[in-house]
Amino acid sequence: MGIDVRQKGAEGERQVIKMLTPIIQDVMREMEFPPEKVDAALKMVQRNQNQSAVGGNDLSNTFGLSIEVKRQEQLAINTWWAQCEAAAARNNELPVLIFKQNNKPWRFITLGFLHAPADRGGWTSVRARVEFNEDTFKTWFRVWVRGQLLNGWEARV
Secondary structure: OOHHHHHHHHHOOOOOOOHHHHHHHHHHHOOOHHHHHHHHHOOOEEEEHHHHOOOOOOOOOOEEEEEEEOOOOOOOHHHHHHHHHHHHHHHOOOOEEEEEEEHHHHOEEEEEEEEEEOOOHHHEEEEEEEEEEEHHHHHHHHHHHHHHHHHOOOOOO
């Protein structure tokens, strides 16, 4: 018998937390946070136990990111993205969709800017949904966390 859909989703969320937590701790160490705050970051990002009841983010305390995690074989990226954008809008956060099929790597989608030439040798940008791999996401997330901490972001409890 296959794994329960909710169990699979919860396991995916735990996997993403395990991916994010060491990055957060590394950034905090680099920024010379006290050791007790770095240790406390182990429990900073958490699964949102009320997500199905209230339609919120899958994870909480994610530095202003509205993270939706999907662990499903049947892809429904546009539906998931709409759900992610709606939650992000409610919380005034940046939407991030993280999803995975069995035996395949995690995939990541968020909003970004595509640059194009403009008048007089300048550049213009177009906001777009962009997808990238795990290594690029980890690099971007590290920069995002550092910027948020420099700007005074604090975990909500």
